[in-house]
Amino acid sequence: MPIYLYIDRRSAIHRLHPTVKVFALFVMFWSVYWVDHPLALLPLGVLMVALAQATGSWPNFYRLRWLFILLIFFTTLAWMVFYRRGPALIDLPIIHLSRASLVFGFGRGLKLAELLATSVLFLSTTKVEEFTAGLQRMGVPYRVGFAITLAFRLAPLFIDSALTVVQAQSLRGYDFDRGGPIARARRYVPVVIPVFMGALRKANNMAMALEARGFGIRAAPTSYIDFPLRPRDRLAFAIVAGIGVLYFAIYYFGYGAIAVS
Amino acid sequence: MHELRLMWRNTRMVVLCAISAALYAAVLVPFKVVPLIPGVTELRPANAIPIVCSFLFGPAAAWGSAIGNMIGDFFGGVGPGDIFGFVANLMYGYIPYKTWRIIADGQSPVMRTPANIAKYVAVCLAASVLCADLVGWGDNLLAFRPFSILGNIIIFNNMVSALVLSPLILYGVYPRVRAGRMLYTDMMPELAERPRATRIAGLTMLLAGEIGAWAMGNLVSTGYWMPSFLPASFAISPYDKAIAVTVSPLIFIALAGAWLM
Structure with a gap:
């Protein structure tokens, strides 16, 4: 699985201010949280599909298609075991299949799938530096934002290093596929150690380079990257906030819940 | 816990x-496609990394574990439950080195004496149970998934990695890092511990709180047992209100204990 899902397009969503995108992410969590019924969740699903089309994010959705399907299927199944309410259609010692448990379970699955879709859309349209800029605008300290950016940047480098070590060891005849799952996992330990030590060698130099450039002298350092707030960002902010208010209203007025007879 | 704040001053x-976050994410993301229970959790050999890093980098590993897990979550769907996942992973990286300093201060975690092995297992179990409690409690509070699923799978998943993989990596890496004077005790010599009696009281509270939360979470979320003082309306699936009333105080006791350590 690639560590970057960002797709470089010039869509209106791509060009939104990072703070608006991070805010949209939180509003989606908020909106999904308040409603249980699949029908109430459906409009958000339709919105996701429209946004996926507008942002050209389908390749990422296609890549994760099995995750979406399994997420909905197994969440529905899990709640058939634990949500033992409503008149039973099938009542076995473990599974309690009722209309209520089906609707509740499917609703939970849909919720989780919509949350996954939100994160895929967010990562498809937002660069790492935009994400941290958005977090900093929302009050996350600069050093924390820096650590997040650096971790995002270093992870693919470590994966590449690990693959190089795997190839080198395989050329020498080391068999990574021998034994059961635990034995195979243990055979990867000699790969982790050189990657670990290589990372630590970088750490000292990186810290010195950062301090030489004055890292941490100011609480709010200057940046080459500037994200001006435009009228379209304000409009998007208002629309997103409206969605959040609408979904809370749906909950508040008693819609979106599952009726159990 | 003050070192979790102080470490951000040290470049x-x-x-x-x-680096801890990137290493964690680098192993976590490729295994996102190998689910143990789809939609619930995946195979996580990466859970060996926070344990190793905790013994090496202390508070930096705690934050690294939280950030690394957040990066991983972006590829499996972020949601409101990930706030609990962030805190749980922070604790998963924080508890091992703190507990080790109380029960085996000055001893190397790679010494292979029976007493040391027993202490290592206890430390990993303490970290795994608190991590599982926090995620299970949070997800059940939000009524996403029952405590009894996540609260047990996470302990199993964490312990397999911590017992099968972490000792091997630690054995290869710890002596080298110590020789290179890159342990957290070398990086932050200014760190001062609380009095030993306070730390032991903290550890006792941590263990009492987390074991109590685990037992209570399992009993309540399966509907097997319910305290008699709870109103009947709380005793219905998905038991989110019952979990809030019964498990939350125990979680706060465990967190207060971690703070005193």
Whole structure:
């Protein structure tokens, strides 16, 4: 699985201010949280599909298609075991299949799938530096934002290093596929150690380079990257906030819940 | 717990935090496609990394574990439950080195004496149970998934990695890092511990709180047992209100204990 899902397009969503995108992410969590019924969740699903089309994010959705399907299927199944309410259609010692448990379970699955879709859309349209800029605008300290950016940047480098070590060891005849799952996992330990030590060698130099450039002298350092707030960002902010208010209203007025007879 | 705040002033610790997070994410993301229970959790050999990093980098590893897990979550769907996942992973990286300093201060975690092995298992179990409690409690509070699923799978998943993989990596890496004077005790010599009696009281509270939360979470979320003082309306699936009333105080006791350590 690639560590970057960002797709470089010039869509209106791509060009939104990072703070608006991070805010949209939180509003989606908020909106999904308040409603249980699949029908109430459906409009958000339709919105996701429209946004996926507008942002050209389908390749990422296609890549994760099995995750979406399994997420909905197994969440529905899990709640058939634990949500033992409503008149039973099938009542076995473990599974309690009722209309209520089906609707509740499917609703939970849909919720989780919509949350996954939100994160895929967010990562498809937002660069790492935009994400941290958005977090900093929302009050996350600069050093924390820096650590997040650096971790995002270093992870693919470590994966590449690990693959190089795997190839080198395989050329020498080391068999990574021998034994059961635990034995195979243990055979990867000699790969982790050189990657670990290589990372630590970088750490000292990186810290010195950062301090030489004055890292941490100011609480709010200057940046080459500037994200001006435009009228379209304000409009998007208002629309997103409206969605959040609408979904809370749906909950508040008693819609979106599952009726159990 | 003050070192979790103080470490952000130290540039080397910030870099080590990013490296811990990147190493965690680098192993976590490729295994996102190998689910143990689809939609619930996946195979996580990466859970060996926070344990190893905790013994090496202390507070930097705690933040690294939280950030690394957040990066991983972006590829499996972020949601409101991930706030609990962030805190749970922070604790998963924080508890091992703190507990080790109380029960085996000055001893190397790679010494293979029976007493040391027993202490190592106890430390990993304490970290795994608190991590599982926090995620299970949070997800059940939000009524996403029952406590009894996540609260047990996470302990199993964490312990397999911590017992099968972490000792091997630690054995290869710890002596080298110590020789290179890159342990957290070398990086932050200014760290002062609380009096030993306070730390032991903290550890006792941590263990009582987390074991109590685990037992209560399992009993309540399966509907097997319910305290008699709870109103009947709380005793219905998905038991989110019952979990809020019964498990939350125990979680706060465990967190208060961690704070005193």
